[in-house]
Amino acid sequence: MAFSASLAELQSEASCPLCLDNLRDPVTLACGHNFCVSCIQQRWVDLQDIFPCPVCLHHCPDRNLKRNNQLCHITDIVNQLPIRENKRKWQEQKLCEKHQEVLDMFCEEDSELLCPQCRTAHDHQDHYLIPAERAAVSQRKKLRSYMELLKRKIETTETDCKKQISKFLEESRKVEHQKTELDSEFKEFIFFLRREHFASDARLIKEENKEKDKLTENKSYISSHMDTHKNLLSDARKKYLLPNLELLSSIKSIQSRHKDLTLPAVFLYKLKTESLAVPPHYFGLHTMISTFQVDLTLDPETAHPSLIISKDRKSISTTSLPQFLDNSQTFTPYPAVLSCEGFDGGRHFWQVEVTGVGEWSIGVCKKSFCGNSGILPTPENGYWAFLQTAKNTEQDMDIKQADPGMQFGVFLDYELGELSIYRLNNRLYLCKITDKFTGKLMPYFAIGPSSKSISICLTTKEW
Numbered sequence: 392m393a394f395s396a397s398l399a400e401l402q403s404e405a406s407c408p409l410c411l412d413n414l415r416d417p418v419t420l421a422c423g424h425n426f427c428v429s430c431i432q433q434r435w436v437d438l439q440d441i442f443p444c445p446v447c448l449h450h451c452p453d454r455n456l457k458r459n460n461q462l463c464h465i466t467d468i469v470n471q472l473p474i475r476e477n478k479r480k481w482q483e484q485k486l487c488e489k490h491q492e493v494l495d496m497f498c499e500e501d502s503e504l505l506c507p508q509c510r511t512a513h514d515h516q517d518h519y520l521i522p523a524e525r526a527a528v529s530q531r532k533k534l535r536s537y538m539e540l541l542k543r544k545i546e547t548t549e550t551d552c553k554k555q556i557s558k559f560l561e562e563s564r565k566v567e568h569q570k571t572e573l574d575s576e577f578k579e580f581i582f583f584l585r586r587e588h589f590a591s592d593a594r595l596i597k598e599e600n601k602e603k604d605k606l607t608e609n610k611s612y613i614s615s616h617m618d619t620h621k622n623l624l625s626d627a628r629k630k631y632l633l634p635n636l637e638l639l640s641s642i643k644s645i646q647s648r649h650k651d652l653t654l655p656a657v658f659l660y661k662l663k664t665e666s667l668a669v670p671p672h673y674f675g676l677h678t679m680i681s682t683f684q685v686d687l688t689l690d691p692e693t694a695h696p697s698l699i700i701s702k703d704r705k706s707i708s709t710t711s712l713p714q715f716l717d718n719s720q721t722f723t724p725y726p727a728v729l730s731c732e733g734f735d736g737g738r739h740f741w742q743v744e745v746t747g748v749g750e751w752s753i754g755v756c757k758k759s760f761c762g763n764s765g766i767l768p769t770p771e772n773g774y775w776a777f778l779q780t781a782k783n784t785e786q787d788m789d790i791k792q793a794d795p796g797m798q799f800g801v802f803l804d805y806e807l808g809e810l811s812i813y814r815l816n817n818r819l820y821l822c823k824i825t826d827k828f829t830g831k832l833m834p835y836f837a838i839g840p841s842s843k844s845i846s847i848c849l850t851t852k853e854w
Contacts, residue, residue, distance in 0.1 A: 405462075405469040408446050409434060414466045418456040422449035425462055432456075437535045445632055485636045494636065497526035502643035504636065527635035530642050534631050537645070541624040545617055552613050559606050566595050623648060676818055679802060683740040687730040687834055687849050694728040698838065704731075706848035709749075709838055727837035730849075733758065735831045736805045742815065743799045743836070744848040750839025751847060752776045753801055754824070755810060755832040775824050776835055777801075777812045798852070803832065815852075 407414050409430040416428045424446045426434075435442050435454065442451040485494050487506035494504035500518045503509075510520060521529070570592065623645070630641055688704045698707045707728055734755075743753050754776025760768070768774040798815035810824040836847050 402469055405466045413470055414462065417459045417462045417466060419459045419462070420444050420449070420456070421451050422447050425459060428456060428458070437539065441628070443628075443632060448632065485640070495523050496520045497523050497530075497639055499526070499529075502639075502646060504639055523636060523639065527639055530639060531631065534627055534638075534642070534645070538624060538627050538631065541620050541627065545620045545624070548613055548617050548620070552610060552617075555606060555609070559602065562602070563599060566599055570595060676800065676813060676815065679740055680742075680800070683738045683802070684851060685732065685739050685741055686851055687732055687741050689836070689849070690729050690731045695726040697726045697840075698728055700728065705850075706846055707836060707838065708846035726840060727752075727835060729756070729758070730834040730836075733831040733833045734803060734805060738805070739803045741801050741834060742850045742852060743801065744850050745797045745799065745845065746848070747845035749845035751845055752835075752837045752839075753799065753812070753847070754835050755801075755803060756835045757830055758833050759830075770824075770826050773830075774835075775810050775826060775832075776837070777822060777824075798850070801834070805832070 402413070405414055406412060407417075407427045407430050408424065409426055412427075414425060414427055417425045418428045418431060419425050420431070422444045424444055426445070431445075434445055442454060443449065444451065485504065486492060487494055487504075487509060490506050490508040492506035492508060494506050494509075496505045496510055497503070498505055498515050498518045498520055501515070503515075504523060505515060505520065509515065574588075627645060630638055630645060633641070689700055689707060691700045691704065694700055694707070697709060699709070700707055709726065745751055754774070756768075756775065757773030760773045768776070799821075800813040800815050802811040802813070803809075804811075805828050808825055808827050810826075812821040812823075813819065814821055838845055838847065
């Protein structure tokens with residue numbers, strides 16, 4: 392009896408803890424436990440950073456396995472001994488709690504282990520059943536895929552979180568840059584804009600804090616979601632190392648927990664941009680002219696027949712003799728002309744010198760307004776100008792009867808939707824026309840039909 396017990400113990404020691412059969416081509420891990428080389432390689436398949444011992448969970452540094460030659464010779468000798476029933480394998484078998492029979496089949500639909508009597512039950516009659524050993528291999532593969540999916544989701548979530556933090560820092564730097572730029576402009580007219588200065592800073596800080604609170608809340612939610620994934624990954628790793636039957640007994644809980652997970656929505660935000668919403672003339676005409684002045688030329692193809700264009704295309708004047716021009720683009724009902732240059736964005740300043748006495752107007756219009764005698768000169772029809780009417784004020788009447796050599800400036804801020812007119816001789820701000828501009832705008836110059844001795848000249852004087 393002692394010999395039989397010793398023989399059984401020797402056979403047990405020479406068996407693989409994974410397949411429970413005699414060791415084949417045995418290898419020894421760093422922790423000292425021995426396995427069939429094929430068994431341990433199958434257990435570690437798809438693992439990249441962690442290689443745990445299936446017995447003690449000791450982390451091996453890498454996949455390099457050393458063949459145990461001495462143990463290999465011992466197992467060869469053991470294989471030649473009389474084969475006994477592997478008691479350890481029987482001990483590993485799990486019994487059905489209801490029928491006390493071996494659980495040897497697995498129902499994939501319900502993720503349950505079944506004994507022979509369970510298989511005949513009505514609940515599983517139409518279900519697909521497979522042997523427990525084969526089911527364990529299949530579920531292990533699924534669990535590996537699930538682990539990889541969890542790892543990728545965690546990496547993606549971490550990346551998204553870093554991007555959001557980076558974006559927030561970038562927007563914060565932009566806010567600081569805006570504040571610096573605004574401060575330099577506010578210093579030029581601090582008394583006039585003190586309230587706007589503090590209000591602008593308050594709006595920026597409020598917006599920054601608002602987005603910061605949203606980011607903090609979203610970051611907390613993402614961190615919680617990451618913790619959930621990490622916990623599931625840790626649980627999956629532990630279950631992955633369980634023996635087959637224990638793995639199959641608990642696989643249903645892993646599946647149900649994974650199905651209930653939803654990815655957190657990515658928090659998108661964009662800080663509102665603050666700008667200095669102040670009429671341009673507060674910056675000073677000298678700065679405006681030196682920064683935004685453009686050199687315009689007149690377009691003869693758009694000129695009314697009653698106008699004379701100079702050779703340098705810098706001035707217009709009236710004539711009593713009509714010019715015969717075969718041009719469908721001319722301003723037939725209005726003695727006017729456009730410049731060759733047009734603008735569909737940005738800030739632009741040009742100067743006009745008016746001499747003589749009579750009616751005149753300057754401004755901008757859409758090119759589509761040119762040549763269409765059926766539409767009125769209104770902003771709705773693409774026409775914006777400093778236009779004289781019968782309802783002139785005293786100041787307008789003074790401008791209407793322009794003195795020789797009167798200088799005017801026109802400033803177009805396309806994005807802000809403003810057209811401002813200045814009298815440059817005495818640095819007087821005359822008027823501002825506001826609207827929402829679309830399409831290309833052309834500088835516009837007109838002389839009233841009743842004006843007999845007036846000319847408009849484009850200049851680029853320094854002030």
